[in-house]
Amino acid sequence: MMNNYVKLPLKIKRIFFFIYNWLIGFGIDLRIFLVALRRFPTLLKDYYKIREQNAINTGKWVLHFNSPNLLDKNESGGTTSGHYFHQDLLIARKIFQRNPLRHIDVGSRIDGFVAHVAVFRTIEVLDIRPVPSSLLNML
Numbered sequence: 729m730m731n732n733y734v735k736l737p738l739k740i741k742r743i744f745f746f747i748y749n750w751l752i753g754f755g756i757d758l759r760i761f762l763v764a765l766r767r768f769p770t771l772l773k774d775y776y777k778i779r780e781q782n783a784i785n786t787g788k789w790v791l792h793f794n795s796p797n798l799l800d801k802n803e804s805g806g807t808t809s810g811h812y813f814h815q816d817l818l819i820a821r822k823i824f825q826r827n828p829l830r831h832i833d834v835g836s837r838i839d840g841f842v843a844h845v846a847v848f849r850t851i852e853v854l855d856i857r858p859v860p861s862s863l864l865n866m867l
Contacts, residue, residue: 764798771796812840820844 736744748758775793782789807813816836823831823845832852836842838859845851846865853859853867 760799767798767801770801771798816841816844824848 751758775791775796779791782791820841827849830852831845831849832854833842833845834854835856836853838853842851842853850865850867
């Protein structure tokens with residue numbers, strides 16, 4: 729199998745990594761930049777395809793091209809595995825079915841169980857950790 733990497737002299741490698749590390753320090757990652765640059769044509773194609781479908785279907789959505797994300801096209805949209813995920817859904821469903829007058833939660837994650845329950849009822853949250861913001865239906 730042929731190696732696609734160019735063999736660089738050690739001195740040039742050191743200079744490259746010195747510059748690379750300084751750019752990383754300022755929030756500039758050349759690897760991410762190159763991946764984003766490679767994916768840019770696909771992003772444009774997808775944008776125009778969505779814009780065309782919107783115009784054909786209803787044309788009522790206003791599409792803005794002001795915050796492109798070039799890095800997540802092939803990533804997962806989330807995970808539905810793990811016992812905590814399924815436990816949160818199971819208990820939220822039971823609370824919905826039983827419809828108690830009041831539900832007080834102690835120590836559950838805001839971005840998990842509390843968010844599930846807050847969709848359909850008011851939930852009082854007690855936690856020793858700081859809660860970053862309040863949700864609708866979260867006391």
